[in-house]
Amino acid sequence: MTSPSTPHRTADTAAEARKVAFGAFVGTALEWYDFFLYGTAASLVFNRVFFVTDNPVASTMAAFASFGVGFAARPVGAVIFGRMGDKVGRKKTLIITVIMIGVATALIGLLPSYVTIGVAAPILLTLLRLVQGLAVGGEWGGAVTLAIEHAPPEQRGRFGVMPQIGSPVGTLLSSGAFLAVGLLPQEDFMSWGWRLPFLAAIPLLAIALYLRVKIEESPLFEVMLKEEELAKTPVRDVFSLTRRELLIGAGSTLLGVGGFYLVTTFAIAYGTGTLGLPRSLLLGATLAAAAVEIVILIAFGRAVERFGAGRVTLLGGVLSALVAIPAFLMLDTRNPAMVVLAIVIAVALLSIPYAASGVLLTSLFPANLRYSGVALASNIGAVVSGFVPFAATWAYAATGNSSMGPATLLILLSLVTAGSGFLASRRRDATAEELSGTTPSGSPRRHA
Template identity: 70%
Template sequence: MSERSGPAGVATVTDAEARKVAFGAFVGTALEWYDFFLYGTAASLVFNRLFFATGDPLVATLAAFASFAVGFAARPLGAVIFGHLGDRIGRKRCLIITVTLIGAVTALIGLLPDYFAIGVAAPILLTLLRLLQGVAVGGEWGGAVTLAVEHAPPERRGRYAAMPQIGSPIGTLLSSGAFLAVSTLPPEAFDSWGWRLPFLAAFPLLGVALWLRRRLEESPLFAQLLEEDERASSPVRQVLATAWPQLLVGAGTALLGVGGFYLITTFVISYGTSTLGMPRWLLLTATLVAAAVEILVLILGGRLAERYGPARVTVAGAAGSALVAFPAFWMIDTTAALAVVTGVTVVTALLSVPYAVSGALLTELFPPHLRYSGVALSANIAGVASGFVPLAATALLALGGGSSVLPTLLLVGISLVTGGCGLAAPRLFAGRDRVTTAGATTA
């Protein structure tokens, strides 16, 4: 046990423990986003044809994206359930439950018969599994970030809060890479069993995540709240009653990192293959390159948050995303391989700047006894809106007669919302915690 007492009875943990916790949070969120992004890619390439089979490809794609959005709609329920439990019984216990549920549901999707085998039961069961996945994800990220930050020295919170965020591009690399590999199979093999392999891979990944999660220590701050009996009796209700401005501003700052990402990946994969006629491998390759660059951006973003503050970094990333939105879509519309990869990568890199500092910013908005609930609810309010972004972009594409102008304006609008909320955030920060790390002092 690396936790010990510091000055004036303040609990401390070693920096080595902080790194271990941040790594454990990262592995869990990597599995979370692998599973979640896997569904988004499959919605574009598989579910529209095999589970939502209709005579109209546009209607089938809209139905598949609607089931994708269901997972996001369920995330606030997960935030309420696990936010309450995380602020009452502990961060670590909840994170073990959420990662188990995410992995199990994803593997079950890989075993589910399609529409041509069991008829209408197939899309219904798929949507129900997606809903369960959304509930689990609703409690996962907020807990992972909270645990990482509460083990981190105040002066290094930016980098530790960015660690769970790196799980997003790693999850993208794994999911897109898995689909890229199976997409080389003959069409008949891909449709019958090939697409299932990436989902079934969730079983061994879950085993690794559980092993790491069980070795983590509980948050020293939560242990202190227990000792001093300072837990909120109803944290979710208290957040809604007393911290709703932080809730709305926090959700706005998180919108671009999630919603913008799904627009430039999930929607663009569908747009590129269905409307522009590009091969699947090109769009998946663009996503892979963008995810690799995103890892570097997230690491840099964590350092920038420590130097300039997460709110300023959020505003800068949002402004950059708005500025490059049209040039990036112009490059995608050329269908030239290098231009497509460049366009997707540039936008992903810029919208990843606010995402890199989202954990640091959200945890500053809420006091310790409401933190798990507040962070989870903020992130998942943004998640609900984000889940409908591919659906909205597809509808706007149809409204614009196949032109990318309206979907691009949607990306600009999301960027402006995040930038505006980033400007408002510093006025709502809750202040520093009393718990620190060995060698660090409280403010």
């Protein structure tokens, strides 16, 4: 069986593409709000409420380990929902994922503490984090696939970046929520205030679900369904036929995801716990960085259309490697302006390859394997990324309590992503025909 050679449906107007991209953006923003919320709480709350030990460093590492569990679950979610997205439909699958993560997040806000129910508290928290991870494992890959398959061929960069913009918006919402409840007295914040941002997932879920139900299914998927050209075993085919593409895709995501958590989640814990900086300063810096990231994503989403996703990814990786050490030296000054500037610059540069992720990953896989391929590639990278705050904490201790440990880790992530962007650019950046399921010559690409 071959992947469909039917060209991108011309009836998809730019207005329809914008509607789909906006729906994908809103749903993804909720997903990332919920997912990032856990990261912030792991830095500020969970080590004291759920993972209670006599050693503060051990408690923080335990909280970050539970944070990493969500990332470990993401490839499993990619397998489950990737297969569903390639066989049942992009839209139906995305409705399921958004419901799962919204409900799991609200339940975290209702979870009793370690003092109340003992060891059951961290166990239940970790299980809910697992559900979050499964849902996110199928979310981003489907959202970006749906957005790009609806987009006009010459504008895939700008439409493909819309789900990525959900990431900084989710950061703004989650950090803003914690910044607001952080104004409460410390006792109130630790007892009930931190729960409010998690419970806010309920109304946000209602909005995202409404918008997601209204969007249209991918026209390309409808063509494949009608012509019976769906892959019978998409996940197995991805591993057997596109292994190289899978590795390139996974490597290209490491900086945008793992690097982001290093300079936000780890930096919050490092700044408040080690440097003695105010919690509000670090959260404020994260908010500023997220606002700048939105601008970077929009600008480099357009740049992808001109220069190609591989070259943009390479550029972002190299620039991030160059600023890793200076950024941590700025953080160590404890000067508020320098601290904010360090986090803003680091996030801005690592957002460059993130802007290219949608087009780069969707270009690697044929249409009938695309949801599975994109989901698996991004989430294999996420397994490593999820444990970056834990690894950064270890690297800090292993280097004699030096910030050069986590700085070196950021350099490594940057270089892996830069190398992946180079390989992707050598392979070639996506053409309109390739993203419609065919090779540039017009012949169908065989998937089995």
